[in-house]
Amino acid sequence: MNIQNKYSQLGSVELFTFTYCSAVTIGFMFLPYISQEEIRSAYFKVMAAVIPYLLLIFLWKKVVDKHQERDMFSLLKKNSKSWIYYPVILYFIGSCLYSLLFIVKSLIIIVQTYMMQDTEQWIIGIAFLITVGASALYGIHAISRMIVVIYFHEILLVITLIGFLFSEDFRWVNIPPYLGVDVLTFMKSSLSEVTRYGGIVTVFAFLPLVKKDVKVFKPIIISLLSIMATYVLICITTLGVFGYDQALTLLSPVTALMQTTTSPTGLFERLDLFFLTVWVMSFFKIGLIFIWFTATLCKQIVPVKPKREWIYITLVSSIIVILMLITPSITSFDWRPYNLNMLSVSLMVPFLILLYLKFRKKKGVGET
Amino acid sequence: MFSKLMKRKQGDPINELSFEEYLSTHTNIHDHLPRSTISVKQKCNEIFSESFDFSERDFHLLTGRSVYICYFSALISQPQLEESVIKPLLQHVDYINNTEHLGSILTVTKYEFVTDWKMAVESILDGNILLHVDQLDPIIVYLAEKQDRTPGDPTTEYQVYGAKFGFIEDSRKNVGIMRQFIKDPRLKSKGYEIGVVSKTQVAAVYLDQYCQPEVLDHLDQLLNSYHKEHLLSIGQLTKYISKHPNSIFPQATMSERPDLVALSLIQGKVALFIDNSTFCVVTPVTLMDLIETSEDHFFLVKWNLLFIRLLRLASLFIGTILPALYVALVAFQPELIPTTLTISVAQSRVQIPLPATAEAFLMMFALDVLIEASIRLPSFVGQTIGIVGGLVIGTAAVEAGIVSHTMVIVIAFTAIALFTMPSWEFVSSWRIIRYLLVGVSTLLGLYGLTLAVGFLLIHLCKLDSMNKPYMYPFAPFDGKRFKTFFLPKR
Secondary structure, three states: OOOOOHHHOEEEEHHHHHHHHHHHHHHHHHHHOOOOOOOOHHHHHHHHHHHHHHHHHHHHHHHHHHHOOHHHHHHHHHOOOOOHHHHHHHHHHHHHHHHHHHHHHHHHHHHHHHHHOOOOOOHHHHHHHHHHHHHOOOOHHHHHHHHHHHHHHHHHHHHHHHHHHHHOOOOOOHHOOOOOHHHHHHHHHHHHHHOOOHHHHHHHHHHHOOOOOOOOOOHHHHHHHHHHHHHHHHHHHHHHHHHHHHHHOOOHHHHHHHOOOOOOOOOOOOOHHHHHHHHHHHHHHHHHHHHHHHHHHHHOOOOOOOHHHHHHHHHHHHHHHHHHOOOOOOOOOHHHHHHHHHHHHHHHHHHHHHHHHOOOOOOOOOOO | HHHHHHHOOOOOHHHHHHHHHHHOOOOOOOOOOOOOOOHHHHHHHHHHHOOOEEEEEEEEEOOEEEEEEEHHHHHOHHHHHHHHHHHHHOHHHHHHHOOOHHHHHHOOOEEEEEOOOHHHHHHHOOOOEEEOOOOOOOEEOEEEEOOOOOOOOOOOOOOOOOOOOOOOOHHHHHHHHHHHHHOOOOOEEEEEEEOOOOEEEEEEEOOOOOHHHHHHHHHOOOOOOOOOOOOOHHHHHHHOOOOOOOOOOOOOEEEEOOOHHHHHHOOOEEEEEOOOOOOOEEEEOOOHHHHHHHHHHHHOOOOHHHHHHHHHHHHHHHEEEHHHHHHHHHHHHHHOHHHHHHHHHHHHHOOOOOOHHHHHHHHHHHHHHHHHHHOOOOHHHHHHHHHHHHHHHHHHHOOOOOHHHHHHHHHHHHHHHHOOOHHHHHHHHHHHHHHHHHHHHHHHOOHHHHHHHHHHHHHHHOOEEOOOOOOOOOOOHHHHHHHHHHHHOO
């Protein structure tokens, strides 16, 4: 009874917003200072950190041109041994679960700190996971459309940040970079900047769903540069308003930034709380993206019919619920394990896979 | 996936209740009618037994040949029967030698030879006349005169600028009305007879080259596979053609205004008219379609249209969110409200024994009761109910200390905001959502409200009407359509 038409496939707008939203939330929330090892010139590093991802996308394009297929995971399956393929996918699944857990824990801290001080952490976490898990059951088309619909959130935030550049609190004297740091500190802090773009690994599962006639390279590149521009803007505004020493101690610099403002109309006394709802929505989006991505990866291991996909989504959500309940809450923001893993799963492993696919001889027709 | 839960299960055809099954208990439905009028009369009396409105007349011509006529008295034009059938028969007795000659005698627009019993019975039920001259083949004379009325002012969709007449209960005449609005040969209409028992006439009207062929094929497939025993209301049809009938949001809209339907047809939609209903179903629709009316295009200045559409979107948001937001702010995050307003709210709530949630539910429930009561009652009583409910009960409740002033303002504004929507069906959906959001806000405050809005959005993004996404042109994003929705071209 179903009819197929032009709406049944995803286009460039969906790809652009998906790429942007897959990466921006955590970076947005905790930029510029995390791990207590950042330096003043964070915005330079944010700019530099996008380069490896641009190279990654460029490499992916070359692989697509060679194999005439956009699905990286499917190409890997076809062109590699199963003892390589399955561990790699399992590693991706494990990393995604870890990222999801990290997302939920971060959300819990933000919500409990700023919105619901008296509510138990497990209530906040479970409410989030039930809602996001149920929403993920609607499928990738609904998820991508929803991301497009609430993209105005991101626009609103960027406009607000631009507004800060012209506020009385902003001081340009805080902005000039300070480069007199030792190499080790520089390298360690750069690690977190690179991982801020890590969410775009999910785009590799999204790309095969995009319409065949859509040119995908341009929207991804523009999206990555937009993320970079947003990050730079956050670094500059936070640094300009708070200065280096104060900003280093903040849990969520952007939220603190919003707290410094009062609405001129007096309608909202605490504008930061309004923005917290925007944060929650951002976590909602990234939660959806990661649950869907993890479920898609699970399908690579044990394929199921589309009508049975709910099993994986329920499974992933349930695992995160259990992990959330049995693991302690984040007490210190030492993100090194998370950052290292994110760097590996979003950049190094995809790079290796794509390099392998690029230089491996293309299989002939009928070859197994 | 989740959407599977929303989808319809196809019902099995109800064979035992079919018209053919019933008829076959009296006669073989594919048999030719006998040439003897006595046999035909006997069989007709058997089939239409215990039907007091079933009328028959038999008489003998001067040549001695007997004539049998039967029909349902309320469905035909009696004077025309006399003038166009009986009088010519009596005047031209000598020419009645074979059935073909009847065509030269009768002064009617259309007649047809009866092929079998099924056709005979169906034609009589349609309000036509079975005419049988002894030893000749029986014929059906098309003299049906259905009970209808002249188009009047639409009673449910008021307008300021639009045409002041609405559809009537006859689908054919409604299609005719549409032809007055769109004088184009591409305006096509497909007819269906739906319902095993009711045999309701349904007409699908569309503009060729404007409407997507896939939508038409899909509708055609759906309507041809309707196997239920009856189709009596437009609601039944709407639920049947909706892909997600269990969703809270309507995936088709109803209208009794020809100007609105004409606009919809030009937008490439399909209008479904059914007999005995003054409404037609328009499909596919999107969320944006449900907040526009054809009257919007009467504005002489395009900025008025932009303003009114933005106003409706804002009203939709306010009308759904406001009570839940109020509960969340008062119960969980009072620090978000400006200090002076917090003091006012707190003062107004000092004497109130109920928590903000109970207050909100009570007021929303009272409001919905009032709305429902004023709809069901005659208009003059309905207005009284509105005044009594709104002013007397509202003021009395505040003075009695049951609800606060602030809550009365919130609920009143909420109700008024949602009434800016042109579609009542759509408003009803959002009313239910309002209750759910208040419930979530009660449990988890602003955080829960945000999550619930997220879930609501993704549900809306999942919905589609005839495969057209419900959130179009927002998502999938269509910049051109998005722009023309707010600022139409000249």
